[in-house]
Amino acid sequence: MSRPPASLDSLRDEIDALDDQMLDLLMQRCAVVDRIAAAKQGGPILRPGREAMILRRLVGRWKGSMPKRNLVRIWRELLSGLVGVQGPFSIAVWMPERGAGYLEVARNQYGAYTPTSSHQSPSQVVREVTSGNATVGILPLPRWEDEAPWWPLILSNAPDAPHIVARLPLTGPGPMGIEALAIACMTPEQTEDDHSVLAVETGPDISRSAFTDVLTTAGLPPRAVWDARPTADDARIHVIEVRGFVQPDDTRLLALRGASDGGGIRNALLLGAYATPLPADALE
Numbered sequence: 197m198s199r200p201p202a203s204l205d206s207l208r209d210e211i212d213a214l215d216d217q218m219l220d221l222l223m224q225r226c227a228v229v230d231r232i233a234a235a236k237q238g239g240p241i242l243r244p245g246r247e248a249m250i251l252r253r254l255v256g257r258w259k260g261s262m263p264k265r266n267l268v269r270i271w272r273e274l275l276s277g278l279v280g281v282q283g284p285f286s287i288a289v290w291m292p293e294r295g296a297g298y299l300e301v302a303r304n305q306y307g308a309y310t311p312t313s314s315h316q317s318p319s320q321v322v323r324e325v326t327s328g329n330a331t332v333g334i335l336p337l338p339r340w341e342d343e344a345p346w347w348p349l350i351l352s353n354a355p356d357a358p359h360i361v362a363r364l365p366l367t368g369p370g371p372m373g374i375e376a377l378a379i380a381c382m383t384p385e386q387t388e389d390d391h392s393v394l395a396v397e398t399g400p401d402i403s404r405s406a407f408t409d410v411l412t413t414a415g416l417p418p419r420a421v422w423d424a425r426p427t428a429d430d431a432r433i434h435v436i437e438v439r440g441f442v443q444p445d446d447t448r449l450l451a452l453r454g455a456s457d458g459g460g461i462r463n464a465l466l467l468g469a470y471a472t473p474l475p476a477d478a479l480e
Protein backbone atom coordinates (compact mmCIF):
# COMPACT_ATOMS: atom_id res chain seq x y z
CA MET A 197 0.00 0.00 0.00
CA SER A 198 1.29 3.44 -0.87
CA ARG A 199 1.65 5.93 1.95
CA PRO A 200 -0.86 8.77 2.02
CA PRO A 201 0.52 12.02 0.70
CA ALA A 202 2.14 14.27 3.28
CA SER A 203 -0.60 16.83 2.96
CA LEU A 204 -3.12 14.24 4.14
CA ASP A 205 -0.95 13.55 7.18
CA SER A 206 -0.81 17.21 8.03
CA LEU A 207 -4.57 17.56 7.58
CA ARG A 208 -5.04 14.66 9.98
CA ASP A 209 -2.73 16.35 12.46
CA GLU A 210 -5.01 19.35 12.19
CA ILE A 211 -8.03 17.13 12.88
CA ASP A 212 -6.32 15.64 15.95
CA ALA A 213 -5.58 19.10 17.32
CA LEU A 214 -9.18 20.18 16.68
CA ASP A 215 -10.53 17.02 18.33
CA ASP A 216 -8.42 17.82 21.40
CA GLN A 217 -9.79 21.36 21.50
CA MET A 218 -13.36 20.12 21.07
CA LEU A 219 -12.81 17.59 23.84
CA ASP A 220 -11.46 20.30 26.14
CA LEU A 221 -14.51 22.44 25.40
CA LEU A 222 -16.81 19.48 26.02
CA MET A 223 -15.14 18.91 29.39
CA GLN A 224 -15.63 22.59 30.22
CA ARG A 225 -19.29 22.29 29.21
CA CYS A 226 -19.72 19.24 31.45
CA ALA A 227 -18.22 21.15 34.36
CA VAL A 228 -20.70 24.01 33.83
CA VAL A 229 -23.58 21.50 33.82
CA ASP A 230 -22.25 20.15 37.15
CA ARG A 231 -22.60 23.70 38.49
CA ILE A 232 -26.09 24.03 36.97
CA ALA A 233 -27.09 20.77 38.65
CA ALA A 234 -25.92 22.11 42.02
CA ALA A 235 -27.75 25.41 41.42
CA LYS A 236 -31.01 23.61 40.56
CA GLN A 237 -31.41 22.48 44.17
CA GLY A 238 -33.78 19.65 43.37
CA GLY A 239 -35.45 21.28 40.33
CA PRO A 240 -36.10 19.13 37.24
CA ILE A 241 -32.99 17.59 35.74
CA LEU A 242 -34.60 17.44 32.29
CA ARG A 243 -35.45 20.79 30.67
CA PRO A 244 -37.12 19.97 27.33
CA GLY A 245 -37.77 23.61 26.44
CA ARG A 246 -34.21 24.69 27.13
CA GLU A 247 -32.92 21.77 25.06
CA ALA A 248 -35.15 22.73 22.12
CA MET A 249 -33.92 26.34 22.29
CA ILE A 250 -30.28 25.24 22.34
CA LEU A 251 -30.83 23.05 19.28
CA ARG A 252 -32.73 25.68 17.32
CA ARG A 253 -29.96 28.17 17.95
CA LEU A 254 -27.18 25.78 16.95
CA VAL A 255 -28.98 24.55 13.84
CA GLY A 256 -29.50 28.19 12.81
CA ARG A 257 -25.79 28.90 13.30
CA TRP A 258 -24.38 25.80 11.60
CA LYS A 259 -22.56 26.33 8.31
CA GLY A 260 -20.48 23.15 8.10
CA SER A 261 -20.69 20.55 5.34
CA MET A 262 -22.09 17.92 7.74
CA PRO A 263 -25.91 17.78 7.50
CA LYS A 264 -27.77 19.61 10.27
CA ARG A 265 -29.57 16.40 11.26
CA ASN A 266 -26.20 14.90 12.26
CA LEU A 267 -25.46 17.99 14.34
CA VAL A 268 -28.78 17.49 16.13
CA ARG A 269 -27.89 13.81 16.79
CA ILE A 270 -24.55 14.78 18.35
CA TRP A 271 -26.20 17.31 20.65
CA ARG A 272 -29.06 14.99 21.55
CA GLU A 273 -26.51 12.46 22.83
CA LEU A 274 -24.64 15.17 24.71
CA LEU A 275 -27.74 16.69 26.32
CA SER A 276 -29.11 13.29 27.30
CA GLY A 277 -25.81 12.25 28.85
CA LEU A 278 -25.84 15.49 30.81
CA VAL A 279 -29.37 14.89 32.09
CA GLY A 280 -28.20 11.46 33.25
CA VAL A 281 -25.33 12.88 35.29
CA GLN A 282 -27.76 15.10 37.21
CA GLY A 283 -29.92 12.29 38.58
CA PRO A 284 -31.79 9.09 37.75
CA PHE A 285 -32.97 9.32 34.15
CA SER A 286 -34.84 6.60 32.30
CA ILE A 287 -37.35 6.22 29.49
CA ALA A 288 -40.45 4.06 29.10
CA VAL A 289 -41.34 3.50 25.46
CA TRP A 290 -44.51 2.27 23.84
CA MET A 291 -43.58 -0.74 21.71
CA PRO A 292 -46.70 -2.45 20.35
CA GLU A 293 -44.51 -4.80 18.34
CA ARG A 294 -40.85 -5.12 17.43
CA GLY A 295 -39.69 -2.59 14.87
CA ALA A 296 -42.62 -0.25 15.50
CA GLY A 297 -40.15 2.65 15.38
CA TYR A 298 -40.86 4.34 18.72
CA LEU A 299 -37.73 2.92 20.33
CA GLU A 300 -35.57 4.52 17.63
CA VAL A 301 -37.39 7.82 18.07
CA ALA A 302 -36.82 7.59 21.85
CA ARG A 303 -33.14 6.73 21.52
CA ASN A 304 -32.52 9.45 18.96
CA GLN A 305 -33.91 11.99 21.39
CA TYR A 306 -32.78 10.66 24.76
CA GLY A 307 -29.54 8.90 23.90
CA ALA A 308 -28.29 5.41 23.17
CA TYR A 309 -27.28 4.71 26.77
CA THR A 310 -30.21 6.07 28.75
CA PRO A 311 -31.92 3.11 30.48
CA THR A 312 -35.01 2.30 28.45
CA SER A 313 -37.90 -0.08 29.02
CA SER A 314 -40.50 -1.00 26.42
CA HIS A 315 -44.18 -1.63 27.04
CA GLN A 316 -46.94 -3.08 24.92
CA SER A 317 -49.68 -0.78 26.10
CA PRO A 318 -49.62 3.02 26.26
CA SER A 319 -51.26 2.91 29.70
CA GLN A 320 -48.27 0.93 31.03
CA VAL A 321 -46.00 3.70 29.78
CA VAL A 322 -48.10 6.33 31.59
CA ARG A 323 -48.02 4.23 34.77
CA GLU A 324 -44.22 3.96 34.60
CA VAL A 325 -43.99 7.76 34.49
CA THR A 326 -46.69 8.42 37.10
CA SER A 327 -45.07 5.98 39.53
CA GLY A 328 -41.64 7.54 39.03
CA ASN A 329 -40.14 4.36 37.55
CA ALA A 330 -39.38 6.29 34.36
CA THR A 331 -38.56 9.97 33.89
CA VAL A 332 -40.03 10.18 30.39
CA GLY A 333 -42.70 8.19 28.57
CA ILE A 334 -42.79 7.91 24.79
CA LEU A 335 -46.30 7.58 23.40
CA PRO A 336 -48.09 7.78 20.07
CA LEU A 337 -49.99 10.92 19.08
CA PRO A 338 -53.64 10.48 20.16
CA ARG A 339 -55.82 9.22 17.32
CA TRP A 340 -59.57 8.90 16.92
CA GLU A 341 -59.27 5.18 16.20
CA ASP A 342 -57.35 4.32 19.40
CA GLU A 343 -59.16 1.57 21.31
CA ALA A 344 -57.67 2.53 24.67
CA PRO A 345 -56.52 6.15 24.57
CA TRP A 346 -53.76 7.04 27.03
CA TRP A 347 -54.51 10.73 27.43
CA PRO A 348 -57.42 10.25 29.90
CA LEU A 349 -54.76 8.92 32.31
CA ILE A 350 -53.02 12.30 32.44
CA LEU A 351 -56.06 14.53 32.99
CA SER A 352 -54.95 16.43 36.06
CA ASN A 353 -54.47 19.93 37.37
CA ALA A 354 -51.52 18.96 39.56
CA PRO A 355 -48.24 20.61 38.41
CA ASP A 356 -46.25 17.42 39.06
CA ALA A 357 -48.68 15.15 37.19
CA PRO A 358 -47.47 13.82 33.83
CA HIS A 359 -47.70 16.40 31.05
CA ILE A 360 -46.79 16.34 27.39
CA VAL A 361 -43.35 18.01 27.25
CA ALA A 362 -42.02 17.24 23.76
CA ARG A 363 -43.02 16.15 20.28
CA LEU A 364 -40.55 13.85 18.56
CA PRO A 365 -38.55 13.69 16.43
CA LEU A 366 -37.39 17.26 16.87
CA THR A 367 -36.27 17.05 13.24
CA GLY A 368 -39.81 16.21 12.06
CA PRO A 369 -41.24 12.81 11.08
CA GLY A 370 -38.49 10.29 10.31
CA PRO A 371 -38.23 7.77 7.44
CA MET A 372 -41.01 5.58 8.89
CA GLY A 373 -43.13 8.69 9.40
CA ILE A 374 -43.26 7.99 13.13
CA GLU A 375 -44.07 10.84 15.47
CA ALA A 376 -44.39 10.56 19.22
CA LEU A 377 -45.15 12.60 22.29
CA ALA A 378 -42.96 12.60 25.38
CA ILE A 379 -44.58 12.90 28.80
CA ALA A 380 -42.88 13.69 32.10
CA CYS A 381 -44.01 14.68 35.60
CA MET A 382 -43.37 18.39 35.25
CA THR A 383 -44.95 21.62 34.06
CA PRO A 384 -44.21 22.23 30.36
CA GLU A 385 -41.68 24.94 29.50
CA GLN A 386 -42.17 27.79 27.10
CA THR A 387 -39.85 28.32 24.14
CA GLU A 388 -40.23 30.93 21.42
CA ASP A 389 -42.22 28.52 19.20
CA ASP A 390 -44.60 26.08 20.85
CA HIS A 391 -47.81 24.14 20.50
CA SER A 392 -50.07 23.23 23.39
CA VAL A 393 -52.46 20.34 23.89
CA LEU A 394 -55.72 20.85 25.75
CA ALA A 395 -58.48 18.57 26.98
CA VAL A 396 -61.79 20.39 26.66
CA GLU A 397 -64.93 18.95 28.20
CA THR A 398 -68.25 19.81 26.60
CA GLY A 399 -71.84 18.63 26.68
CA PRO A 400 -72.50 15.53 24.55
CA ASP A 401 -74.02 17.29 21.54
CA ILE A 402 -71.93 20.39 20.81
CA SER A 403 -71.51 20.94 17.07
CA ARG A 404 -68.05 21.12 15.55
CA SER A 405 -68.59 24.73 14.49
CA ALA A 406 -69.94 25.85 17.90
CA PHE A 407 -66.95 24.17 19.54
CA THR A 408 -64.51 25.89 17.19
CA ASP A 409 -66.25 29.26 17.70
CA VAL A 410 -66.08 29.12 21.46
CA LEU A 411 -62.40 28.13 21.39
CA THR A 412 -61.59 30.86 18.89
CA THR A 413 -63.44 33.47 20.98
CA ALA A 414 -61.40 32.40 24.00
CA GLY A 415 -58.21 33.02 21.98
CA LEU A 416 -57.47 29.31 21.50
CA PRO A 417 -58.42 28.45 17.90
CA PRO A 418 -57.90 24.71 17.46
CA ARG A 419 -55.24 23.73 14.97
CA ALA A 420 -56.35 20.11 15.12
CA VAL A 421 -58.77 17.96 17.09
CA TRP A 422 -56.81 14.81 17.84
CA ASP A 423 -59.52 12.84 19.59
CA ALA A 424 -62.87 13.15 21.38
CA ARG A 425 -64.49 10.64 23.72
CA PRO A 426 -67.69 10.44 25.70
CA THR A 427 -67.26 10.37 29.48
CA ALA A 428 -69.30 8.43 32.00
CA ASP A 429 -71.36 11.45 33.06
CA ASP A 430 -72.84 12.41 29.69
CA ALA A 431 -70.03 14.73 28.63
CA ARG A 432 -67.44 14.63 25.89
CA ILE A 433 -63.72 15.36 26.19
CA HIS A 434 -61.95 16.70 23.12
CA VAL A 435 -58.17 16.70 22.76
CA ILE A 436 -57.13 19.74 20.79
CA GLU A 437 -53.84 21.12 19.62
CA VAL A 438 -53.36 24.89 19.58
CA ARG A 439 -50.54 27.08 18.37
CA GLY A 440 -48.48 28.82 21.03
CA PHE A 441 -47.81 28.21 24.69
CA VAL A 442 -50.65 27.84 27.18
CA GLN A 443 -49.83 28.08 30.89
CA PRO A 444 -51.75 25.75 33.25
CA ASP A 445 -53.45 28.85 34.74
CA ASP A 446 -53.61 30.73 31.43
CA THR A 447 -56.34 33.37 31.36
CA ARG A 448 -57.56 31.90 28.05
CA LEU A 449 -58.16 28.55 29.77
CA LEU A 450 -59.99 30.35 32.57
CA ALA A 451 -62.04 32.25 29.96
CA LEU A 452 -62.93 28.95 28.32
CA ARG A 453 -64.05 27.45 31.62
CA GLY A 454 -66.24 30.48 32.22
CA ALA A 455 -67.60 30.65 28.63
CA SER A 456 -71.37 31.07 28.58
CA ASP A 457 -72.17 29.52 25.22
CA GLY A 458 -75.36 27.67 26.07
CA GLY A 459 -73.75 24.90 28.11
CA GLY A 460 -71.09 23.98 25.54
CA ILE A 461 -67.83 24.02 27.45
CA ARG A 462 -67.70 22.46 30.89
CA ASN A 463 -64.02 22.35 31.66
CA ALA A 464 -60.63 22.85 30.05
CA LEU A 465 -57.30 21.43 31.14
CA LEU A 466 -53.77 21.68 29.84
CA LEU A 467 -52.39 18.28 28.82
CA GLY A 468 -49.04 19.81 27.97
CA ALA A 469 -47.02 21.77 25.45
CA TYR A 470 -44.13 21.08 23.17
CA ALA A 471 -41.50 23.01 21.25
CA THR A 472 -42.51 22.99 17.60
CA PRO A 473 -40.28 20.49 15.76
CA LEU A 474 -37.78 22.02 13.35
CA PRO A 475 -39.34 22.55 9.91
CA ALA A 476 -37.72 20.70 7.00
CA ASP A 477 -36.29 23.94 5.53
CA ALA A 478 -34.49 24.74 8.81
CA LEU A 479 -32.57 21.48 8.38
CA GLU A 480 -31.44 22.04 4.78
Ligand SMILES: O=C(O)C(=O)C[C@]1(C(=O)O)C=C[C@@H](O)C=C1
Pocket residue numbers: 229232233241242243244246247250274275278279
Ligand atom coordinates in the same frame (compact mmCIF):
# COMPACT_ATOMS: atom_id res chain seq x y z
O1 LIG B 1 -29.87 24.05 31.61
C1 LIG B 1 -30.06 23.07 32.34
O2 LIG B 1 -30.96 23.03 33.18
C2 LIG B 1 -29.18 21.91 32.24
O3 LIG B 1 -29.36 20.95 32.98
C3 LIG B 1 -28.10 21.88 31.20
C4 LIG B 1 -28.51 21.12 29.95
C5 LIG B 1 -27.34 21.31 28.94
O4 LIG B 1 -26.49 20.44 28.90
O5 LIG B 1 -27.29 22.37 28.29
C6 LIG B 1 -28.69 19.68 30.27
C7 LIG B 1 -29.93 19.12 30.47
C8 LIG B 1 -31.17 19.87 30.35
O6 LIG B 1 -32.21 19.11 29.84
C9 LIG B 1 -31.00 21.12 29.60
C10 LIG B 1 -29.77 21.68 29.39
